[in-house]
Amino acid sequence: MHSISLGFFSISATQLLMLGSLLLAAGVGHIVGKPKKVGVLDLLLGMTLAGLVVARIVFVAIWFPLYLASPLSMLDIRDGGFHMWAGVVTGLAFGAWRCWKRQELVAPLTAGLLAAFVVGDMAGASHISAMSKEADLPAYNLNTLDGKPTTLAKLAHGKPVIVNLWASWCPPCRREMPALAEAQRRHKDMVFIFVNQDTDVAAAKQFISDTHLVIDNVVLDPAGQIPQAVGSSALPTTLFYDGGKHMVDLHIGGFSIASFSDALDKFTETLKKNEHAK
Template sequence: MHSISLGFFAVSATHLLMLGSLLLAAGVGHIVGKPKKIGILDVLLEMTLAGLVAARIVFVAIWFPLYLASPLSMLDIRDGGFHTWAGVAAGLAFGAWRCWKRHELVAPLAIGLLAAFIVWDMAGASRIPAVSKDTELSAFSLNTLEGKATTLAALANGKPVIVNLWASWCPPCRREMPALAEAQRRHKDMVFIFVNQDTDIAAAKQFISDTHLDIDNVVLDPAGQIPRAVGSSALPTTLFYDGGKHMVDLHIGGFSIASLSDALDKFAGMMQKNAQIR
């Protein structure tokens, strides 16, 4: 399960696991530091904030030219644009600085972080959002906007595939669609498939017509069979398949031009590496 529904909201399982790990670290640290009345929750929160800020700054710096067209979008973290290792390094560096200032923090903070890391690793966080089982591209019977039956495999034709699950009523889906449409035009070595989740087919057609989007491979999945199969109820969700039947990555939430470019670069690198292995 890659996302969990909470009423009208869908929360990424990765984010919930991160929150749980943070609380676990704080709890273990509290137990270790209790004899000296030392708590580490404030330090953990500061480390998290320092890591997030650093991860965002580094990501924006890498993709700076793509943010220039809309500078305020640098502040819009909804695109998921973070440099993971920069964030980890900054968070740990901040924690080390706090420990240097207060030596009594070393034991509770180190043991708390170790406990959190063990649980994170055991829960398979390193494999999220990668998918642990294969999902056959041909397993889903879909229809085109014209009412013709098709499958993802037929549209993919053996190429690497990006499958975007979207709906016309979903604001992040609407925001990211122009970036995906542009990517479809630029990346002819990949196949982009837009799987609509509207129960009202007319709404999907109306959205495409109103926005004048020039996109290919729009198919309908009003029963939501693909989200159920991959374990993600959140929209938008984007799935990355290799040239066979294997899903190699999954992204929950909307893309910006920069975060989509980053994801496609990583996907292309993964495909190149797999080709060399074969």
């Protein structure tokens, strides 16, 4: 599974892995530092917070022009806009600085981070292997808004595909839809497919009508076949498939214009690398 849902709350497998790694690092650090009565949980939390703050600042700086239309959105971290390597470097630098001031932290922190890295790497590899069977474009029969049968592959026309799983009752789905609609208008080299999860077809039609969105390739999946096939019950979920209809990326949660632009850049770069590798 790519995500786990608890009522209206969803957490991705990546977030679970990060949380588990943090707890493991704290546990191993506690064991190693116990003889000297040294714990590293506070330090790990400080490293995580420092890393997240800098990762967000760097991401916003990179995409600053896209945030200008709505400056307060810079603070809305729900769009998933973080620069990973800036965060990692900052977190490690913060940890090194604290260890320099308190030498007794070096051994427990190092042991904790090494344990988290090794176990996290193994768990990540296992997750990727387990999910490989869900990596192909699902072949279920779906219906268009006017009731015509179709499939994702039929709509794709052999092009790279971006599949967005959404519902009219889902707030982050509603927030991100204008950004996705604009991207669909601009990127004709890719196919965008919006797979609606409403059990009431009228609700999906009403949402599109009320918001005056101009979007193509809206299909209905009231039985939730596609989320089950890809292993993600969270909404929204956005899936990126190459021209061979193999999943190359997945994003759980809503996008902003900036974070979706970043995801599109990474997707395009992946497509280029795959093309050169042939």
